[in-house]
Amino acid sequence: MEFKDRLKTARRHAKLNQGELAAKAGITQTSISDLERGKSKATAHVVKIADACGVSAKWLSDEIGPMLALGSSAGSAESNISIAAQPNKSFRYPVISWVAAGAWAEAVEPYPAGFSDTYEFSEYDSKGTAFWLKVKGDSMTAPAGQSITEGTLILVDTEAEVVPGKLVVAKLPDSNEATFKKLVSDGGRLFLKPLNPSYPIEAVDENCRIVGVVVQALQKFY
Numbered sequence: 001m002e003f004k005d006r007l008k009t010a011r012r013h014a015k016l017n018q019g020e021l022a023a024k025a026g027i028t029q030t031s032i033s034d035l036e037r038g039k040s041k042a043t044a045h046v047v048k049i050a051d052a053c054g055v056s057a058k059w060l061s062d063e064i065g066p067m068l069a070l071g072s073s074a075g076s077a078e079s080n081i082s083i084a085a086q087p088n089k090s091f092r093y094p095v096i097s098w099v100a101a102g103a104w105a106e107a108v109e110p111y112p113a114g115f116s117d118t119y120e121f122s123e124y125d126s127k128g129t130a131f132w133l134k135v136k137g138d139s140m141t142a143p144a145g146q147s148i149t150e151g152t153l154i155l156v157d158t159e160a161e162v163v164p165g166k167l168v169v170a171k172l173p174d175s176n177e178a179t180f181k182k183l184v185s186d187g188g189r190l191f192l193k194p195l196n197p198s199y200p201i202e203a204v205d206e207n208c209r210i211v212g213v214v215v216q217a218l219q220k221f222y
Contacts, residue, residue: 001063002038003035003060003061004035004036004037004038006059006060006063006067007032007035007036007049007060008036009067010049010050010053010055010060010067011032011036011053013053013054013055013067014052014053014054014055016052016053018032018033018036021049021052021053024052025045025048025049025051025052026045026048027043027045027048027049031043031045032049044092044093044094044119046060046061046092046119047090047091047092054068055067055068056068057090057092057121058090058121061092061119061121090121090122090123091121091122091123091124091125091126091130092119092120092121092122093119093120093121093122093126093130093131093132093155094118094119094131094132095118095119095120095131095132095133095134095153096131096132096133097133098133098136098177098178099176099177099178101131101133101156101169101171101177101178101211102171102175102176102177102178102211103176120132120153120218122155122216122218124155124157124215124216126155126157126159126160126215127157127159127160128157128158128159128160128212129158129159130155130156130157130158130212130215131155131156131158132153132154132155132156132218133153133154133156133169133178133180134151134152134153134154135148135149135150135151135152135153135154135180136150137150138150138196139180139181139194139195139196139199140167140180140181140182140194140195140196141195141196142195142196142197143196143197145195146195147195148167148180148195148217149219151219152217152218152219153217153218153219154167154169154180154214154216154217154218155214155215155216155217155218156169156211156212156213156214156215157212157213157215158211158212159212160212160213160215161213162183162210162213163183164183164184164185164190165182165183165184166182166183166213166214167180167181167182167183167213167214168180168181168182168183168192168210168211168212168213168214169210169211169212169213169214170192170204170208170209170210170211171208171209171211172202172207172208173205173207173208178211179192179202180214181193181194181202182194182195183204183210184201189203189204190203190204191203191204192204192208
């Protein structure tokens, strides 16, 4: 089934109309309608929708595994049996481009329609809006110690605490794209330091904007 068909199946399983589902998931009825008509292909709110319908987020998103989530009871009030909720949760975040990350502050809404065609799951529950970036280049590939190789997916939390020692994504004033570096402090000043010593260290000034903190790295081999 396509996503729109799985969404309809999930909503009907929960015995909800579009308005009721929208209210439970905390989004607009128009968004639900667009998704069911295939006008919008995906949504960052898939976990909320799945929870509201009592179905698996992975099944709803990518048709992975069974439809019914463990411990779900939506649409099945006649049952007196429930399975204890598991400690691990899945959160779904979009994979965006370096240009989109650099323009993050200019976005009117975090995930506009068509924002991303690719999403990845994580057990990390973000403090704010979060997204994945695929690392390009070797500026963060170190000969020893901590190293992030090209092609690695990094999860960026835009509301995580920014402190020296953290890996961050920043927007430099002379670039339209984001940059990925380690935030360091030296002599009371902040700098963006690449893990690869072949690349220069860049000073953080009032025109440099920290987009978010990297909270997870994921290597995919396909």
